[in-house]
Amino acid sequence: MATKTTKTERDGLAVTAGVTLLLNAAADRCLSILATDPAPALEDSFALSDLGLGAQLAGHLARDLLPADVELGSPRPHQDDPLELVRAAEALTRTVPIETLPAGSSHLVVALCDLLREHS
C-alpha cells in the first residue's frame, strides 16, 4: 500500500538530509586539514582524525535514515571549522519537532551529542 508523505515528515527528511551533508562536510574538512603541509601536531591530528571519523560514521547513520531515492544535493557549508559543522548539524536537528524526524533518529541525536561532548 502506498503511503503519503506529510509536510512535517518531509521537513524531517529535509533536516536529516541537511544533517547528512553537514556531517559529510565536517568529515571532509577534517581530512583536508590533516592533509595540509605542515601537518598539525600529533595531539591535534588524533583529535581531528577522531572528529572526522566520528562525523563520517554519524553521517552514514543519518544517510541510513533516509529513503534511498532522496536527493542529498550539494553541500554548501558556511564555515570551515569541522567542529562548528558538527554543531550546526546538531542544531539543525532541533529545528523540527522530534516526532517529524525519521524513526531511529534518537541514535543520530545521541551520536551527535556524544561527538560534541568528546570534542568540546
Added chain:
Amino acid sequence: MMPTRDGRSVGELLLDCDLTVRDVLMDTPHMDGRVMVRTWGEVVQAAADLWRALPEPDTSTSGSAGPEPGAVLMEQLQTMNADLLKAARRRQWPGEGLADERLLQVCANLTTATELLLRRRTDIRPMGPRVRADLDAAKARLMHVLYVGAHGVQVALNRDLRDLAVVPASRRAALPAETVKRTVEARDRMAAFEQFAGSYVSYTFPAALRGEHKPAPEPDRLRLAMATWDIQAHRALAGTTTAATIMLIAQTQAHTAFATQTLLRAAAETSAIEPRQYRTRLAPALESAQTAWIALARTWSQLAPSREQRLDPDLVMAARDIRAATLEVIHDRSGTSSAETLAATVDLKQTSQTLQMGLATATDLAYALREATADPQLLGSARGVNSLAMALEARGPYGNVATQAWVRPTDHAQDRPVALPDMVRESAWRAADHATRVTTTAAGCAAILSAPDGKQVAKTVAEEAGSRPGRDVQLEVCRSTPSRGLRLM
C-alpha cells in the same frame, strides 16, 4: 567500585541509565504518558535509595556542618514523588496496566547499583579528593537521569493531552474518569519535579563528570577491535566493492595510524620501547603512512556517490569499535592524554605489540584495497569523477585539452554512479599503491616492537645502525619484515 555480576560498575550502570532516559526522551512522541507515569514513581524511589547508599562526604573536609544541598533536594523530590503516587493510587488514572520497559530497566540498574554500594560501603576511610570527585560525578549523573526522565514523562503527557483533545465523544466515555484533568495535573507536577532536579543539574552537569572515575581500558579491547576491523574490511573488499566502502576503510586506517603513533610516542617517551629507534625510524614511517591513507581517503571521498547504496553494517560497526577503542585509551575527557597518563593507565609495552600486529595486518589490507581499486565494476560519483579527471588532465603536459566530456551531462546533473575513466582509476590505483608501500615500510620498522623484551633487540639494531650512514641504515632496519612483491594491475 566493584563490578556487578554482569561486569558493570556503579558508574557504568549510571551511564546506562543516562543513555536510556535520553533514548526514552527521543521516543516520547510515540509513547503513552500514562504508562510512563505508572513506572516513574519506581524510578524516583530507586534513585533516592541509591543516593542514600552513596557514601557521605566527610563534613570536616567539606567545610559544611549541615546536610548537603543535594541530599535535601533529593528528599524534596522523593516527597513530590510520594504525593504523586498517593494521588494516583486514590484515583482511576493512571490505573493499573502496562509498565514502561525502559524505565523499568533504569530502576533495575539503579537498584543493582544500590546493592553494590551497600555491600561495599564501610565509611571508615577518609574520603580523598579523587573519591570525592567521583562521588560528585555519580550524584550529578543520577540527578541528570531524573531530570531528563521527568522531562520525557512530561513530553509524553503533553502528547497525550493533544491526543485527548481530538478524541471523539463516543470514545471519551470509555476513558477513566477525569482523564484530562488528571493528565494535566500529572504534567504540571512533573514540570515542577523537572525544575527542581534541573536546579541541581544546572550547576553540576556536565562539569562534575570531569571528576568521574574512569576505569582502566579493557586490555584486550583494542586488540579485538583491530582484529574485527581487519576481518570486516577484508570481507568488504572481497566482492564488488563501492567507493564509500574504500573511503571508510582508508579513513579508518588513517585514524588507526594516528592512534598508533600517539601510543608509540608515549611508549617511547616513557621508555617502554626504545626511544631512539622510534624517533629515527618508526615515527617518520608512521607519518608517511598517515599521509598516504589521508590522501587515499580524500580521493575516495570525492569519488563516493552521494546516493550510493548503504554500507555494510558490520563494517560500520567495526569502524565504530576502532574509534571507541582508540578513544577509550587515548582520550582523557579534556583531550589527548599525556604520555605520563597513558603510561599510568595502559600497559604500553603490550599495547605496542598489539599495534605492531595492527600494522602488519594493515599491509595486507592495503594490498586488498589496491586490488579492489582495479575492479572495473567499481563506480564513482559522476561529479567527483568529472572534477578529478579535469584536475588530473590540467596537471598533465597539455592541460585541459579533451574535447569530449568525462561524464554524460545527465549523469553529472543527477550525480549518478559512473564507471571510472582510465585516468581516474590509474590515479586512484597509484594512491593505493603508495599507501601499500609506505604501510609495508612502517610495518617493517615496527617489527622491532615484537621483540621479547621490546627493547634489547631494538637497541642492538639501533647501535648497529649508528655505525652506518643514515639512509642505508634506514632501509636495512625497515627491511626486517620481508616485503611482498608488488603486483601490477
